[in-house]
Amino acid sequence: MEEIKIFCPATIANISCGFDVLGVALDSVGDEMVIRKVPRKGIYITKLVGQDLPLETERNVAGVAALALMAESDYEGGFEIEIYKKIKAGSGIGSSAASSAGAVWGINQLLMKPFPTSKLVEFAMEGERLASGVAHADNVAPALFGGFTLVRSYEPLDIIPINSPSKLYATVIHPQIEVKTSDSRKILKTNITLKDGIKQWGNVGGLVAGLFTEDYDLIGRSLIDHIVEPIRSILIPGFDDVKSKSLEAGALGCGISGSGPSIFAFSKGEDIAQKVALAMSNIYKNIEIDYDVHVSKFNTKGIKILK
Numbered sequence: 001m002e003e004i005k006i007f008c009p010a011t012i013a014n015i016s017c018g019f020d021v022l023g024v025a026l027d028s029v030g031d032e033m034v035i036r037k038v039p040r041k042g043i044y045i046t047k048l049v050g051q052d053l054p055l056e057t058e059r060n061v062a063g064v065a066a067l068a069l070m071a072e073s074d075y076e077g078g079f080e081i082e083i084y085k086k087i088k089a090g091s092g093i094g095s096s097a098a099s100s101a102g103a104v105w106g107i108n109q110l111l112m113k114p115f116p117t118s119k120l121v122e123f124a125m126e127g128e129r130l131a132s133g134v135a136h137a138d139n140v141a142p143a144l145f146g147g148f149t150l151v152r153s154y155e156p157l158d159i160i161p162i163n164s165p166s167k168l169y170a171t172v173i174h175p176q177i178e179v180k181t182s183d184s185r186k187i188l189k190t191n192i193t194l195k196d197g198i199k200q201w202g203n204v205g206g207l208v209a210g211l212f213t214e215d216y217d218l219i220g221r222s223l224i225d226h227i228v229e230p231i232r233s234i235l236i237p238g239f240d241d242v243k244s245k246s247l248e249a250g251a252l253g254c255g256i257s258g259s260g261p262s263i264f265a266f267s268k269g270e271d272i273a274q275k276v277a278l279a280m281s282n283i284y285k286n287i288e289i290d291y292d293v294h295v296s297k298f299n300t301k302g303i304k305i306l307k
Helices: 061-070 095-110 117-132 140-145 180-186 194-213 218-223 231-234 239-248 270-286
Strands: 001-013 022-038 043-047 076-085 150-156 157-162 168-175 253-256 263-268 291-296
Touching: 001 095, 001 140, 001 168, 022 095, 022 140, 022 168, 022 291, 043 061, 043 117, 061 076, 061 095, 095 140, 095 150, 095 239, 117 140, 117 157, 140 150, 140 157, 157 194, 168 270, 194 218, 218 253, 218 263, 231 253, 239 253, 239 263, 239 270, 263 270, 270 291
Parallel strands: 043 076
Antiparallel strands: 001 022, 022 076, 022 150, 150 157, 168 263, 168 291, 253 263
């Protein structure tokens, strides 16, 4: 292949209890990218539609991730990248991750897959480093592997794919305010109490167990964040009301998607997920904040080729 067009999924990171280690790919929301081989060496962002983001390679997350891959490749040519952004920057559903992961996945396909998926995660993390100041993998890992993923370790990097229960749906609402990942990380505490740590570790274990056994009640009981949500939620207008009304509508659990301002809820079945979407929407209608809302199954394949 000389050219490839791909879909790069949006992602929910942290999933309440798993700060920087848990994430999942969505099925119905994502960016599109076109990547093509060119004879001149280098990475060139030739088109960017949908968001006001830099075209300069070193200032664009897709460009930086692609450069990380090229630094370990013996390919003598280069690549042009077109990015069609449908995930808003600063939305909390993995905008930078979609671009970073899409760039390295597409290039790897055009090079006949010399790098394993785990290595692509490392390259894509460099795009995340540019976006947030931290090379985290909780968005790029599910975008590349598909489904739910656990980052068991960063040094060395160890990604564990997790089962996606067939009846589990996500509802995600994005109030039209921007919360930069770099800013939302600055307000977090760098130390936690042992008591909070014990509660959080229990929830991470419970959530992973619930996903593998498809125990929806256990999934719901585990979607509790004792550490990050109490701090970050103050940046999101209406958060407490959205959470309480989502649970009243039947959601298993509700929390902040990534660094926010998007809020996610998990539900058993699409009917409940749609009821949750209506409950969430009513909150922002009442406080007169524009929003986007999505109901989605989970994408178990990750990035995919578009016909």
